[in-house]
Structure formats: structure tokens, C-alpha cells
Amino acid sequence: MTADRDRNGAADGSVQVVRKSAQILDCFSVTTPRLQASEIVRRTGLPSSTVARILRTLVRENLLQREGTAYSIGLRVIGWSAAATAASDLIAAARPLVTGLRDHCGECCGLQVRQGARRVTVIWAQSTHSIVYRGHVGQVMPLQPSAAGKVFMAFDPDALALVLDEGLTARTARTVVDPAVLLGQLVEVREQGWAFCEEELEPGLNSLAAPVRSGDGRVIAAVSLGGPSHRLTPARAKDLAAQAIDCASAIAEGRMWRGDGA
Template sequence: MTEDRGGTAPVLVLRKFKQILESFTIEQPELTLQQITRSTGLPASTCQRLVHNLVREGFLDRYDDVYRVGLGLVRWAAPGTFGLDLVRLTRPVLQQLRDDTGETACLYVRDGAFRTVVSLAESRHPVIRLFVVGMVMPLHAGSAGKVFLAWDRLALKDAIGHGLGRFTPRTVTDIDLLNEQLARIREDGYASTFEERDLGAASLSAPVFDRNGDLAAAVGIGAPTQRMSPADVPALAPVVIAAAERASERLGYRPGTRSSSASPDFPNMVAARRRPADGL
């Protein structure tokens, strides 16, 4: 379709797509092409062409002669709706963690082989480790990333598939060593790392679980190494773990809840041992 000077043609197409998608309701989740055409009022040939395009792109699924909203569309929409609740519910926890430690507190979610900062409470120190909402980082370098690797069985597969790149001399790229660290992290209930992604940077993170016992996010603190060293881990780890537990509770998690998709050594977070991780 040729776009006119006002750029209205793409808008009209989007409007028609919207009409089609709005034909589906809770009461009528499955519709035939004839029902969609009747509901939208679009010409039959136009409706058929657009429905075919929506199926091809995953917005609709077809079963025999009926259509329903595609699983792809549901999957894309879910992070948005969940993310809003996640950020809103955990914001007080991040602020308290920042106040308790004096360092920037961040909340991360995973997307494939990467983790993204979705919320933060920034340190009031004049010298800080810089984080911004939307920052994307690898999983294998940094404490929050290792939380995902330790508690999400698909995360390690995604990270290895993408490649374990080296960012500093302390980045762990050996899979056997990484697996040893992840086993220790699961036992401890948290991860701490020093200069794995950036020189002069340290972090400490713990897992956040949802009501089903699935790993929902990672919460942690980041600081310059001049303020956070391996010697500080024994004092900071319980504070970060407690913040992760509060965040989990706010998402509906209860100790003992276990996801059927969790790894066999999925721990009860509250009962996890809390000893230093030797500056992983």
C-alpha cells in the first residue's frame, strides 16, 4: 500500500487491525472469518486479507475455521502488564534497600541472554555506580545476571547460546567454573560480583519470586569497589536477601512455594544459607 503525504494510510491499516482484534471478547474468544467481518463492518475481501496477515505475524491463531487471539500477542502483552505491577509493588522495597545500604538499588528482569534495569532507587553518594532504567546487560557478568542463571533453568541455555563474552579480566567465561559458582549462589541465596562487567564496580543481588514460585526478577545493589569489597559482603548480604524476600512477599510469594518448572535444587529462599560467596 502506498503511503500518502499525510501518512494516513498506515494509520488506517492499524485502525482496521484494531477493529479485528477488538472483535474478540472474553465471551467470544473464538470467531469465524464471517463473524469477524460482520463485527468489524469491513469489506469481506479486506477483512480476509488482514486476518491472513495477522495470522502470519502471530497476532491471531487459526484452528480449523475459527480464529482466536494469538499466543504470540498474549506473550508480548504479558511483560507490559506484569512489569507495571512488578515495578509498582517493589518500589518501596528498592527505596528501603537504598536507605539501608546507602547504595543504588536496582530491580532487573530477564529477556533472553540479557537483563534489564526496570526500576531503581539511586544512591545519594556524590560518587556512584551509574545505572539507568532501560539499561541492558549480559547475564554472565554481574550479580543480578548470575541470579537469573542460578534460578532460571532457561537463562543459562540462553546465555551460553549467545556466547560468554569477556568484559574484564575477572569475567567468568569458563562454563565449568560458572556452574560451580551458580551452585554456590543457589546454596547461599544471593550472588556477589566484583569487576566482572566494569572495572571498579561491585554488586550484590538476590532472587525475587512470584506467587507461583517462579523467578520473577532480581534485586540488588551496585557500588564502586572503594565502598564495597568482598569484606563487606557478610554485612550486606542479609540486607539484600531481606529486601528480595519483601519484594517476593509483595508479589504473593510464600516460603515453600515451588514452581513445577524450577530446577531440582530450587531452594526455599528464606531458609537459604547466608554465608559470604567469596567475592564471586
């Protein structure tokens, strides 16, 4: 019994180390490529001694690199990223479709996947307009104040539970912070099959999104459109929703985008 407990304890401890290491690596993004240890402690909420110990290990394994007192992603992770992108059937199939949607509507279009209570942009097609939202591949954003986030929360109870556990935080004067109001919105998302978000993340920024489903019906990604509120109005969002839904369905079915827009 003692040996079993020791083995189970060691296994649990190893899992915790992996989780904490992932928390630390998640702190880095395109907008925050270099971080001090103190900033990592603040972002993760982990004890400084734990962060220091894991940072040393990550640097030793070339998962992070250190320059002075600043840390950044190591070349080993960059190699994994390239391999993951090359091997992803979802990304390979979706990229021309997302780009085609952008070409048709003129607004920023992307594909996002869920990571806990966050969403990660894995494909980004920039708008052709001069006034645009500057997103990028690898961007990590909260689920709560976004159309893509509402898609994940509407169709995935685990995503909703994580957001509610974190608490609803106001990003703008229009961010929904009342759980009852949010739940009502998610009912509407499930009924109509797409989500619209009006100036909840940033003033003047609207978005809409549609779910990409796997063969067993799970929502595995979200096709999203984003644009300034004077262009992406609620009325225009309704007009574009069918195209977003069709793009999401095409990605799920592995269809290809033809040169004639079909």
C-alpha cells in the same frame, strides 16, 4: 491439507515478523535513543531488506518515528510504557522497598527482570555517594557479567542455556569466561541464596543480588546493589546480603516499607 499448511505457514510467518519487530525495538534504549538503519542491521543481524521493510511498518504504526535518516521510539510505545508501569503490581510494590534499601546501605539499588539473555532495569535508586555507578530505568545489559544475571542463571535453566549458547564474553580481565567456573559459581548462588560479582562488567564495579520469587517459586526478578569495589567489598557484600534477601522477600510478599526502616 493444503489449506491447513497455508494457514500454519501464515501463522508462523506472522510470529516471525513479530519477533523481528521486537528485535528491532529492543535496539533502542536510554543510551541509544536514535539509531540509523545500518546500526539496527548490525545489532540485530537481520538482512537489510528485512529491516527496511519492518522499519517502514513500525513508522507507519507510530511505533517508531523517523527524523531524516535516524529512527527513535514512537509516541505509541511511550504510551504503552506508561500504562505498563502504572499497571505493574511488582513495580508498585517494589519501588519503596528498593528505595528503602538504598537509603539503608547508601549504594545504588535496583530491580531487574530478565528478557532473554539480557536483564532490564525496571526500578533504579541512585546512590547518595559522589562516586557511583550511573544506571537508569530501561537499561538493558547482558546477564553474564553481573550478580543479577547470576541469580537468573542459577535458578532458571533457560536463562543459563541462552547465555551459554551466546558464548561467554570477557568484559574485563575478571569476567568469568570458563563455563565450568561459571557453573561452580551458580551452585554457590543456589546454596547461599544470593550472588556476588566482582569487577566482571566494569573495572572497579562490584554488585550483589537476590532473587524475587513468584508464588510458585519461579524467579521473576532480582534485587541488586552496585557500588565501587573499594566500598562494596566481598566482606561488606556478605553483611548486606541478608538485607537484599529480605527486600526481595518483602517484594514477593507485598510487604510495605515503613518510615522507621522496617
